[in-house]
Amino acid sequence: MGASKSEQFTEEQNTLAQIAKALGHPARIAIMQFLVKSNKCICGDIVSKLPLAQATVSQHLRELKDAGLIKGNIEGNAICYCVNRDTLSRYVQALQPFLGAHFDDAGFVPKNCGTTQ
Amino acid sequence: MGASKSEQFTEEQNTLAQIAKALGHPARIAIMQFLVKSNKCICGDIVSKLPLAQATVSQHLRELKDAGLIKGNIEGNAICYCVNRDTLSRYVQALQPFLGAHFDDAGFVPKNCGTTQ
DNA sequence: AAGGTATATTGCAATATTACGATGAACAAA
DNA sequence: TTTGTTCATCGTAATATTGCAATATACCTT
Numbered sequence: 001m002g003a004s005k006s007e008q009f010t011e012e013q014n015t016l017a018q019i020a021k022a023l024g025h026p027a028r029i030a031i032m033q034f035l036v037k038s039n040k041c042i043c044g045d046i047v048s049k050l051p052l053a054q055a056t057v058s059q060h061l062r063e064l065k066d067a068g069l070i071k072g073n074i075e076g077n078a079i080c081y082c083v084n085r086d087t088l089s090r091y092v093q094a095l096q097p098f099l100g101a102h103f104d105d106a107g108f109v110p111k112n113c114g115t116t117q
Numbered sequence: 118m119g120a121s122k123s124e125q126f127t128e129e130q131n132t133l134a135q136i137a138k139a140l141g142h143p144a145r146i147a148i149m150q151f152l153v154k155s156n157k158c159i160c161g162d163i164v165s166k167l168p169l170a171q172a173t174v175s176q177h178l179r180e181l182k183d184a185g186l187i188k189g190n191i192e193g194n195a196i197c198y199c200v201n202r203d204t205l206s207r208y209v210q211a212l213q214p215f216l217g218a219h220f221d222d223a224g225f226v227p228k229n230c231g232t233t234q
Numbered sequence: 235a236a237g238g239t240a241t242a243t244t245g246c247a248a249t250a251t252t253a254c255g256a257t258g259a260a261c262a263a264a
Numbered sequence: 265t266t267t268g269t270t271c272a273t274c275g276t277a278a279t280a281t282t283g284c285a286a287t288a289t290a291c292c293t294t
């Protein structure tokens with residue numbers, strides 16, 4: 001047996017994991033950063049910014065698109081990509097509870113584990 | 118040829134990707150949620166909450182630990198795990214620029230791509 | 235139509251991940 | 265010391281990901 005028991009987890013867990021997974025490659029982080037930094041939709045030009053072959057970049061773009069992290073629409077010959085801020089903001093929202101000093105009914109303050117490791 | 122050209126990317130890109138990757142599996146999301154929800158360090162008890170064998174859970178815990186997302190310290194027989202909020206908060210911080218309506222010097226407002234796809 | 239450009243898809247090899255049984259190591263309890 | 269508990273590691277099988285050359289598709293230009 002091998003991979004992926006995703007049916008065993010909740011839809012929320014799978015969705016969160018799917019987005020995180022799409023972000024889990026430096027090339028895809030680089031693509032996101034580039035799209036964000038250029039502050040507008042990018043038509044073409046992405047391949048030349050990355051140290052990867054065109055086929056590989058195209059594959060990474062598809063994964064980002066499948067995860068809903070970017071949108072692309074056809075613009076004549078080229079294709080225009082930009083960040084889907086909705087998905088990102090839902091993702092970051094979902095991570096908030098992982099951060100906060102989140103008190104429960106009794107006002108319990110979580111303490112850290114003793115030593116680091 | 119095969120996998121991982123991580124040397125080609127910046128350290129920041131690799132670090133971000135590494136954390137995202139660690140969160141990129143529903144079992145690991147479930148573990149994080151469980152640790153957060155229980156609002157304290159958990160000694161043992163994690164395996165029984167997941168639909169996976171003990172060896173598999175241990176492997177997932179190690180990946181979260183390697184990414185710095187959780188800390189664990191020995192507590193007699195058991196091992197006590199808790200969320201490392203530092204790493205998480207650095208991660209969420211790093212994602213902020215992906216969200217914001219981030220103006221550049223000229224005050225340019227990014228517009229969305231026309232159609233969704 | 236023919237040629238050029240931009241992106242996607244296919245096929246394949248290299249590598250990584252996921253999962254688990256079996257086993258090992260460390261400790262507590264009897 | 266022996267037994268049971270808890271967690272890590274090893275070995276291995278199944279599957280997924282990564283990367284690229286080659287090819288396909290789509291559109292624009294001439």
